[in-house]
Amino acid sequence: MKKNDQTVQKTEAEWKALLSDEEYRVLRLKGTERPHTGKYNLYFEEGTYACKGCGTPLFKSGMKFESDCGWPSFDKAIKGTITYKKDTSFGMVRTEILCSKCGGHLGHVFDDGPTATGKRYCVNSVSIDFDKQ
Secondary structure: OOOOOOOOOOOHHHHHHHOOHHHHHHHOOOOOOOOOOOOOOOOOOOEEEEEOOOOOEEEEHHHEEOOOOOOOEEOOOOOOOEEEEEEOHHHOOEEEEEEOOOOOEEEEEEOOOOOOOOOEEEEOHHHEEEEEO
């Protein structure tokens, strides 16, 4: 697991002013959006996905694939942008993924991806923005 070396630090009041209620719930309180409801689940334009909290580029469109899991899925992240943390909530052992720059909760990564990486980064749409190329 990679140590979180956050460079963007805000008070909870600052995060609440910056983010919508749903963005705050997911990014700061480690919530999850309902499956098959996110804006980027079935979105396949060319560009870059960035952290909604701080704008750090996290995933390129070529890293995205259709996983039928209900959330946007990627087979890898842009190097150095993700922090990995053991998550034992809900009686499971998973690996949480966070933005390395602001610590925002993005989702989880699993070892069941269909590409050569074997990874499936399962990301909440509400935790990312898209910059079209």
